[in-house]
Amino acid sequence: MTVPGRRSSTFTRLLRHGFTAPSAAERLLESVELAPIRSDPVLLDALGATADPDLALHGLVRLLEAQPTPTARRELLDTLISAKPLRDRLLGVLGASAALTDHLARHAGDWQALVTYEQQDLHPGVEEFERQLAEAGDPVSLRVAYRRCLLSIAARDVCGTIDVAQTAAELADLATATLRSALAIARAAAPDDAVHCRLAVIAMGKCGGHELNYVSDVDVIFVGEAVNGTEESKAVQAATRLASHMMRICSESTVEGSIWPVDANLRPEGRNGPLVRTLSSHLAYYQRWAKTWEFQALLKARPVAGDSELGEEYIAALAPLVWQAAERENFVADVQKMRRRVVANIPVGEVERELKLGPGGLRDVEFAVQLLQLVHGRSDTSLRSGTTLDALKALAAGGYVGRVDAVQFDDAYRFLRSMEHRLQLYRLRRTHLVPQDEADLRRLGRSLGLRADPAVELTREWRRHTSAVRRLHEKLFYRPLLDAVAQLAPGEARLSPEAARERLVALGYADPAAALRHLEALASGVTRRAAIQRTLLPVLLGWFADSADPDAGLLGFRKVSDALGKTPWYLRLLRDEGAAAENLARVLSAGRLAPDLLMRAPEAVALLGDGDGLEPRGRAHLEQEILAAVGRADNAEQAVAAARGVRRRELFRTAAADIVGSYGTEDVPALPDQGALVDLVGGAVSDLTAATLAGTLRAVVRANWGDTLPTRFAVIAVGRFGGHELGYGSDADVLFVHEPREGVDEREAAQAANRVVAEMRRLLQLPSADPPLLIDADLRPEGKSGPLVRTLTSYAAYYRRWSLVWESQALLRAEPVAGDEDLGRRFVELIDPLRYPAEGLGEDAVREIRRLKARMESERLPRGADKTLHTKLGRGGLSDVEWTVQLLQLRHGWAEPGLRTTRTRDALAAACAAGLIPTEEAAILDEAWVLATRVRNAVMLVRGRAGDTFPSQSRELAAVGRYLGYGPGHVGDMLDDYRRTTRRARAVMEELFYEA
Template identity: 55%
Template structure:
């Protein structure tokens, strides 16, 4: 039956580009052509495949039998056509050696990879050497052997390429098969070299050590084959005779592989990775290699040795070489600056890429193959010192081992595997076309089309190829940055290998030397965290060597390790916790510092372990508006009023941790801490006030609030100077809604204020917020909530100068905006009188201050080191500033601020204080406030006394930025600074 002719337009629809030429080539094939056209249309380049088939049919011995067999055997046809459509170089080889098409009739090609020993034997037999001989020697004439080696190499490569293209063999199998082919080729080339050198070749044992991709079983279709030569004297030969013979053998081997002959070339053999590179001797003895690597080798040389393996020559000598280098390779990461050296080397590679290739470089460019390889090798060398499971030389195998061991997250490992396999496949397909060494994505559309189709993108190959190339490149960039620059690597690399193993016998002494007070308890924690074969235990083993060092650098290592255990007990099984610590080393280091320094922050973390996430976030405190919005949204997802309040407080707990961590890491100074805590308190009160309104309305079964309420911040709260242990000093003001009886409105407002205070004192896992209204008129005896008119009447008739002084720091910040504005307008003339306060009022302020100094200082407290009431402490500074404000703020508007430091600057600018005095008071206020915060962070509860306990004092000094052992310097600085401040207070406040 005759097939109908195919129209030229049908060729275009089938994927051909030149329908007219395709029709002509199909006609050349004859009656078998139409039966093959569907297979041809699935190849990388159907035009090339059809033309190649027509040309090959003209060269084979029995044209008709050839074409008939192809038409009847789809497997053979697909293998042959896939090669013809993807590789111009192998098509040319088939035209020179048309009998080799029969290699593709082997039905086992799609199932099994040939054994390396069988490949080696075929190559040796091709040059007339005995595969079973200890040192095979080529028996053919020299030029015939060299050509025979090339022909046999291409024959095997043809089979391999057909498996790759037609049967979808994995990239790792293809690369390993090419590497086996290269190893066998080196062995055959060495056999020819022995024949060339003659009898003197017997004077040397020579081992060929493959490096790079050949050593790692991941060679490309065409690439330099990197080698190192190791030799030893054989028989009775002298060292000089052995060296001379080994050098001749190595030189001849390199020439045999790289020479161009009538059968082309194979690939260059590159020995530049040897000790001293091009300037060093081509061959060295085992002892010479050992001496060089022990004394002179650079970081990159140990990284290169990661993939070394003996592939040809004297395999026993090669095995000795591997035994010698293994300890050197797996201890290299302990060298000073190892991680930084590897990272710098990768950056240098990027800097030397030609600008016109940077965006198309598959191998060296950012997001390319080298990014994957460097990241994997760095992780191997750092962690492989201890974990021998990580020592595979093949990138994908090592990547799988790192993922299984928990050194790389599962999703990251899978994404990197897919990206690397895709990029390697592209690299192979590009090189296969002309068997040229290139790693650059082409910019010609026809070449891109062929490349896309070669990896199965048949519908829209150019667009799809561009999409997938960019996707995988982005993934590699992201993962490379994440893994290659992981801070944990540098920390782990600096720990000697023995200590990284955490062996129990040596660990107790090591823990004691690091500063752990209870090494036995520390070892129990370590045993708990690392016992077992689970992924969690594996990741803990990676983390702990570095974290133990970081705990030891902080004031309380024991507390740090115990806190880590407590949090890990809660979070260890979650998918994100340990992965985050592993992948984001800065988070792990921050966590170690927090846990081993701050009881306050540790308590927050233990109450809410998921707060660990915030350690890697921006530590800048959020503004009150953003916080209020988030709190109200969170509360809105709850039904019961108390649940709403607890949702608000959970956000407050998280933000307390953010601020505390920011201060512990030095990101926030005391002013920004005060602002952050104040904004957080504003938001907490604003959101809780809203919930309290709703709750009281529900309790009283009324639809709308009966009164508008505002909350006035007082004291350090009003001055934006809150510390961690501060209460929220406030006053409540309300205004009845229109038409509501005053008494009903007052009762309602009081209920709302009490509900707000109750909700913020509920037992919960966060620190309660004490809302203290004792600064209101008449103190505890007066009504909790007043109207504006009531405040005005009280201040007009009954108030004392100390109450006007308290109003200096009043800031109406929460609740009804109009009411807040009216309250501020009411109190401004009272606290900032135009004429200042009278001489009698000045005397009264001084009298009250003297009484405070005498009566409020706790019994047994040291007046020199009491932070609040001691000499030059907060009370001295703040009363001095406030007296200046009451005297002069009516004239100098810049003094009308609730903030102490702002008022100090204003007093200096108004020349009420000398610059020197203002600086003394500012320095003292900052130091005392910082120390007060630091004590709360360290102890977990507030205190106004400089710590007497040496360990607490050291921890406070650490928080303040003093180096280890400088706690006495901290106390001396405190005494000097407060003494200067007290002298200013004596002159300004009391005189």
Template identity: 60%
Template sequence: MSTPSAPDRRPSLPTRLARLGFGDAAGAERLLAEAGPAVTAELLDDLGTTPDPDLALRGLLPLLTGAERAGEAAALATALATEPAVRERLLAVLGVSSALADHLARHPSHWRVLRARKDMSEKDAEDEPPDGPEPRREFLEAVGADPDAGEPVARDASTETLGALRVAYRKHLLMLAGRDLTGELDVAEVAATLADLASAALTAGLAIARAQVPEHGTCRLAVIGMGKCGGRELNYVSDVDVIFVAEARDGHPEDAALRAATRLAAATMRACSATTPEGALWEVDAALRPEGKAGPLVRTLASHRAYYERWAKTWEFQALLKARPVAGDAELGARYAETIGPIVWRAAEGESFVEDVQAMRRRVEADLNQRNAEAARQLKLGPGGLRDVEFAVQLLQLVHGRSDESLRAADTLSALAALSRGGYVGRDDAAALASAYRFLRRVEHLVQLHRLRRTHMVPDDPAGLRRLGRALGLRTDPVGEFTALWRRHAREVRRLHEKLFYRPLLLAVARLPEEEARLTPDAARARLEALGYRDPAGALRHIQALTAGVSRRAAIQRTLLPVMLGWFADAPDPDAGLLGFRQVSDALGTTPWYLRLLRDDVTVAERMACVLGSSRYATDLLLRAPEAVAMLGRASELRPRPAPALRAEALAAVRRHTPDPDSPAATAASVSAEDAVTAVRAVRRRELFRVAVADLLGRLDPVEVGEALTDIAAVTLDAALRAAIGKIEVERRGPLPTAVAIVAMGRFGGHELGYGSDADLMFVHDPEPGADERDAASAAHAVAEEIRRLLALPAPDPPLRIDPDLRPEGKAGPLVRSLASYAAYYARWSEPWESQALLRADPLVGDAGLRERFRAVIDPVRWPEDGVGDDAVRQIRRLKARMESERLPRGVDRRLHLKLGPGGLSDVEWVAQLLQLRHAHHVPELRTTRTLAALDAAVGARLLDPEDAAELAEAWRLATRIRSAIVLVRGRPSDLLPTEHHHERSAVAHVLGYPSAGDLLEDYRRHARRARTVVERTFYG
């Protein structure tokens, strides 16, 4: 009998390929069949170790085919079999970079640059420098220039010459990638080598340019590397930022020499940036030169010095931190560095340094806080990205490098190490940030190597993420592990970005364990000043007071403050923010929920910092009622409360203090009324804070703010009226013989009150049947006077000033009139302006029946049956013109007056009111006291063009927002756009969301100008 053979237990090829990590096993099997014996079993196993085995195999086969054609097949096969370095480097490159695989397919002999020195022949090893061929020499030889000549000139500027430079450059890139991807080089060494390759390519580009510019001998030209090129931390694919400096050679006119130098510079840029059949190198970008793209491409050294000494902005000095001569005339480049270097470090002493630094921080924050889906994948600009690290380091260099020359390193990692050695950054923090930075740069290199394209975006496809994870040595779950690692580093960078600036400030002033290096007091003050604190010494005192000691409160503050100091720095007034925080913390320091709330809910702390650093008005309210901090934690608490709920709370407070009508002591009644109003003021204080915070956080529009403030004022007056009636009834030993109501007028009646508005109003009473009219009038007058007295009592809150001057006969008329007296007056004596004033009359407070009866009296006056005649219209127009000329304060720019200036609030409101006087009787929708509602109704009735109404409404909204912002910032009202105090002007612009005060002014003038054009046409005819 024959013995049965053992079953073949070897896995099938597709199964083996899948186990090796091939994603497309069937496709790989087809490719291997085409390759034949060239891909050995051992080589196949090694392919499975690459970041992307499918990509590596697809790149290997064209290389093998090309090597066959070029006579390199035998040597390549031998090297793959006997030289581990070649095999490891080549497969690592092929498993990451399809672009370099394509290069190898076109130039198969270039695999030789991947050989280790020990694997070369003795002759090859002698001819080759330790780190490979010197790129400058090779690049110059590639373009036909003599590397040993002082100013080498290429043979021509043909496509062939440009292509030769690109082939030589890609060969060096291949050599670098092989060593990079196998872990032989640190990320900093890779970046520095890339910068050196760029320098050598610029040198060859300049040689090509000399072939195009015959008069190149009239000038000397130096190329200054900027950005990552200057700092020797370049990416695989990146724009190369440069600045050109030139001077005339002896005996040559400067103008002619500069023209030649400009042609040379432009030709150099083209030689490097142009696309050829061999691809492109990278874009050469000269936009960082003085005056940017608007300035000349080439300047003399003297011109550069003059510009930086007189005109440069702080961000330009930040860019110059990395300036380094990289090509061209070495001696001129060295003089440039010697001349410009010291100017950089004097920049931080300039007057605008703090403002410029704040603007830079805001620009970076705007980049970091992008909310689109793409931003989450950004390695450079995303939250916790490379820009976050680089900006933090550069800003700290600018702040402290003035006095500490050891910080003047060009590259990020060296600068970070110097900051750590100098005590400006904690050692552990510096190490963690450097680790995160190296990781992010490594990932950036990998995503750029794939297709040799300029990108900072992490791929969103599983295959791309898997390739990245495996390239980083992650094998168990490459996608999940990479994503978790990346997010962890990004969070760490974001946390350390805040900690770099602010944690050392605590160590500078608090008696804490010496776990980290401390800033000196001078260095701490310098850092605070650079971050926008105008009184850094005072800020340090506040920090010390908040964090000193070993109490739980101090420990929590030490956790909170590094983050909050950053939020204060982002606000218009960091000093006020920190002071307010200390005051609130002192007031609530023993309250257990306060610090716990700030520690556990970052939203509360951030909102609190915004409010305290932006608004004196809101801060003063909070200091009077610090427990209101609690409302910052819930979005529902940052909406105005409904008027009925407010009224119920206020009247309940009044009832608790209502005097007994049978009390014999008038003094007790007076005290009770004052207590009642004091209780109501506490409600008002809290509600004003609620509205102010919601406004500052952008949760309310101007109409909602006006409605909310009107409700608060009406409720306060209602409560004061109840308290006053209670007091007078006690004094009279009986109920009032008359009903009393309060009619809101002006902006109060229009439900458009601002934070600093007076409450225009009128008092009306209506005697009870059978009551003595004189007694009723006396009682009503006593109530009105008591309301005025109660509301005028000294109090720390923003006052609610009442103004009864819009009553008939103004100040000369009685403070209180009966309903019958109002009816008689309006029937006999009313002027057109009084009909106009009644358009905004709204009986909001007091006896409900009387309020309705008053409306019945005034409706025919303000909405006359036949409208107003031409004489009345002319009178109204004359009154408006006289008001514009007489009421504007002397010496002010009328264009900046928000109320009476052209296109201001008054302009818009008078247009609406004239339309109401003319048409409200026939158009019921016009019967409203609100300005914007009247404009909408006029559009609906085709009395006003929709575009005109839109222009008027936008101007009104903007003027109203600015008025509110002025009060919020200053704590007191003004109708003028602030122009004298730069800090105040900038604060108002910041609160309104404008990048600068100039942007706010330009926007207001544009809207006001358009609105005035509409007013001229629709009001004056």
């Protein structure tokens, strides 16, 4: 007897074994019939190992009570105590499924179906299930036999004898056997119908894919044919009666409940179409009317019941259509749209709990796998499996999905399917909603082996796997490469040598033999790298061909692949990450500069896959990185080499952003506003140049003076550098200014300043394969005849006594970029009165500027150059626009703050806003300036060296045209448009500048 207020040892044991209602359990165990359980620690341990010990004990009591005689009860208890396999299986089911407990309570002898534990019985197939269902001659007995078979599957599942994939396959096999038995009952009930038709049952969906749930609709399609001279219409009617009866047998409820609904809504025309069609009718429908999703559904189709020969004919006839579906217009977009529609239709309150349809759910895995199968399976038959996990394994083996991604997808799918199985097993009800009740979560977690804090652990693991599925689904399902592969003709998706040669010639490769050698080097062999290359190359070839020089693009790709081919992330990046592959194709085939930069730093290809990878870094970020690299170097030469390394990478980033923005890709449309690309390049290259000069200055000072230079020193950018308008090949126009520190002799300070300048120029001119960075100080006072560096006082004296109007004009774009910030600020204060003179320019100064411009036009244009096509000095080119804007700044800058900017386009916009130039004329000048700048950038990208006019070589000229948005055959239009634009700009310039 238990003393009041004191817990018994049984109570404590039950609590320790996971019972949540130990008092109720203790009262049950006090009965005489359960004395063997109460006294047997093994049985208590077994109960404690179940998903819900309280449920298992209640179920066992019900099962014992249901036994017809005391002898039967004793036999059950003795077997439980002596036979561990039965004990684990029976108690496991009782603790996981209230519905199967109900079945056992109604059919007290069915527990003996779990006694057998022979190896060959662990994984029964369709034939074994058919034998177990064979005695069922009516719908009621079929339901009982079905539940008995289900009981054995559940027992193996909860005991871990089979994994989730095997469980799903066994459930599909049981469904197959049940459909066959139901059809046999229907045939027996209507023998006349049976002899007049052939009827094949085609499983679809999860049943067709050998991955069925415990409770699910079984999707089918029926195919009927006439026999024995029967008219087709009568045969179809007979087959329809048989099919309808078979569906009722499985779907209708009786005292034993229902088996599951048979759903034929995936048939042609859905519920509005005939239940049974002939094979020719099916074929005609799919050839003419079927939608994209219907071919996706057919991916899992397989014959399961009825006339097997007819079923195989159906599959053979429709399979080619399935594997051609990806060629349909907008195929990939349609599949993606359908998935989004499914998510949109989930009730708002259920989205986050939806295990199957919600974001990160099972359907995300299935849709991603199916889309990849349909796109790549056209040419790779190894991918044509109807089972999700098998297909995923094949996709990984073929290189279409990364190994790590495939493992994560597989793990997540198995976990989510296990959750779904155990969720449905409890009541044998169709549900995909994760419960909110704590007890339900606890039971579900324990059923999956989580013990410490089952509800919390389950929620954490579920969220982790859902998050992984969301990420991978977005990565794979919306992969831009998919749509490009889908658009290839069937023979192009996998390139044979013959097909490759024909495709190369058709795409415009000038040297198909060399291109073939590159393809063979990249894609031959059985390695995983070669398999991924075989997936990428057919698409890349098309992207290369969309350039002026496909051969150069392919050659560049081979070089990059040779350099990075053994790097594990390289091909994975191209296959998986956004528009990386297309970006690389555009960059490699657009000219020489970007590929040359990339070959000197192949790892920079990673920038093409990062969503923000092509976004230029700001000056502060660049300067911080370069100064840090300089600080780690052992000497000035190493420091500048490190700064050059950053510059090389960032030049590539800018060039790639420029090319991608010009060509456009799926992720980055071509920019309609060409000025935005000009500003991007000008700002990025100018910031990079400033950061490089700051790093070089730090390296020189550190190598020669340690932390402190004897004089304050600043670098002032002028010209296009100061205007944030540098191109890829521009020199850096600068002025150098210094100011001796307190207590330092002026001569010593001047020597230090001059040494700094000399060392900076020497270090930046060391031999290098990188684009040169030349420091040009010719805009300093007295030009080439004057000292390279002056004190601030010397500048003030010179500008006060000797300054000419052209020097004031040059100072309009002066801006400090490196060195002592306070000294730079004071230099700007010094020159502001010169570049924005009070009351503007006098007439003499205006005439002088006009004279200088006219002289430059006549003397500096290279001999033989076409004035209509020279971007800098030609008609309506950069010089015309810039001198016009600068004259407005000199005349009105004192009164209009907006004109006090170093940037040409900003100053032009400010002049327009101030009413100094009409809107239309401002737009004409802006358009010409942007176009001329774009041409200069294009020439550098294409040729790898700077130039102020269009290339003469036809392929280079075509590449410039492609960069500017002109397709093949439109080079003449490009030149005409350039001449037209600059002619209009010249007319505006003559009116505003010369007042003609």
